[in-house]
Amino acid sequence: MIYQNTLAFATQLDEQDSLKGFQSKFLTPKHNGKDVIYLCGNSLGLQPVTAQSEVDQILKNWQERAIEGFFTGDEPWLDFHKRLTYTLSQILGANRDEITIMNSLTVNLHLLMVSFYKPTGNRFKIMMEGGAFPSDQYAIASQARFHGYDPKDAIIELFPRECEFTLRTEDIIRKINEHADDLALVLFSGVNYYTGQLFDMPAITTAAHGAGAFAGFDLAHAAGNVPLQLHEWGVDFATWCSYKYMNSGPGGISGAFVNEKHFNNKKLNRFEGWWGFREDKRFLMPSVFEGEKGAAAWQLSTSPAILLALHKASLDIFEAAGGIAPLRAKSELLTGYLEFLINGINEKHGDELFKVITPGYKADRGCQLSIVCKQNGKPTFDKLTENGVIGDWREPNVIRLSPVPLYNSFKQVFETGLILAAST
Numbered sequence: 001m002i003y004q005n006t007l008a009f010a011t012q013l014d015e016q017d018s019l020k021g022f023q024s025k026f027l028t029p030k031h032n033g034k035d036v037i038y039l040c041g042n043s044l045g046l047q048p049v050t051a052q053s054e055v056d057q058i059l060k061n062w063q064e065r066a067i068e069g070f071f072t073g074d075e076p077w078l079d080f081h082k083r084l085t086y087t088l089s090q091i092l093g094a095n096r097d098e099i100t101i102m103n104s105l106t107v108n109l110h111l112l113m114v115s116f117y118k119p120t121g122n123r124f125k126i127m128m129e130g131g132a133f134p135s136d137q138y139a140i141a142s143q144a145r146f147h148g149y150d151p152k153d154a155i156i157e158l159f160p161r162e163c164e165f166t167l168r169t170e171d172i173i174r175k176i177n178e179h180a181d182d183l184a185l186v187l188f189s190g191v192n193y194y195t196g197q198l199f200d201m202p203a204i205t206t207a208a209h210g211a212g213a214f215a216g217f218d219l220a221h222a223a224g225n226v227p228l229q230l231h232e233w234g235v236d237f238a239t240w241c242s243y244k245y246m247n248s249g250p251g252g253i254s255g256a257f258v259n260e261k262h263f264n265n266k267k268l269n270r271f272e273g274w275w276g277f278r279e280d281k282r283f284l285m286p287s288v289f290e291g292e293k294g295a296a297a298w299q300l301s302t303s304p305a306i307l308l309a310l311h312k313a314s315l316d317i318f319e320a321a322g323g324i325a326p327l328r329a330k331s332e333l334l335t336g337y338l339e340f341l342i343n344g345i346n347e348k349h350g351d352e353l354f355k356v357i358t359p360g361y362k363a364d365r366g367c368q369l370s371i372v373c374k375q376n377g378k379p380t381f382d383k384l385t386e387n388g389v390i391g392d393w394r395e396p397n398v399i400r401l402s403p404v405p406l407y408n409s410f411k412q413v414f415e416t417g418l419i420l421a422a423s424t
Ligand SMILES: *Cc1c(COP(=O)(O)O)cnc(C)c1O
Pocket: 104, 105, 106, 107, 133, 135, 136, 189, 193, 218, 220, 221, 241
């Protein structure tokens, strides 16, 4: 695509956009009476228009049916979570029974580490990217301590080479190979929250297995953003949240993936609860646990119907959009356009005022660009906000902007470019 820095060009791309109608399926906050340009889907996706009615339906069922709501009506709550796995399995590239919808992300990280962090003898180390999201760092360190290790000994963090901002796949693979004797688990994010780097998950998984370790991924910034093939890649486990690119509400419900090769692995430990018991006999309430087939056996508690209703509102939109492939096609163009406009500002000034630290190759990133401001970072960010552009700010000097293909337009990206240019 040869981009142009003109409103006419941006408008033309919007007209050609097969997803242009989807913006109206979301509710956008206002600033000075006008819809904001919301580039913050990496933190919290917008509210689907249907979220309210989906929640109302649950409340109505509860009012009219009470306990019977679990078993009767259009959406009985008993297996509500199972009915949502089809669309989700397409988004994640998984078989339906390899995923389950439950809890929140950090909780699922812990539950999955109970199963897949199995340190023995010399093999007790966990490899992760340096600068991972804090919750992941805390969860992994506390798991190491739980097993009696000092996190300093048990955790290997990988950092970019000097003067580089993101990790090279070759360096990740080399490090994994170097630790073939002591590695128990490789646990990376799919897309790093800070840099926006999309990791080569299949290559990392293959290397981890070659080194005798499990491979797991935190897909908080990847799910609903980039194409995933968890099953095909042989990933052992993964978890994600639904409130970022999956628009399912603040603190929305998370999910977990367990590769089917582990369904009958008796050596995996698992924390168990009654919602993971096979559904057809759950209410016979026997004393010995018999798990549902697949990832559903990791369920612990009664599913929160209201959170599922919010998740449904968003998954229905993904379904109507035709899944992740068309979204990704638009996303590459949209983020590429923002990058083009930023590069234009730098060229005009003969200086990298806005250094994009997110990888320049489409294959190595999702929709987010992370911009290091050489000067006036916070004032630039404030200027964006004053002009109705919602991004997010990371100390000391990074602005993250995420054009989301479901609800952002090329014209919005163009206008963002104008405001950035005016702030220099
Ligand atoms: C957003 C995010 C989280 C948040 O975890 P919660 O348990 O949902 O609060 C954790 N890890 C990563 C990588 C994230 O991006």
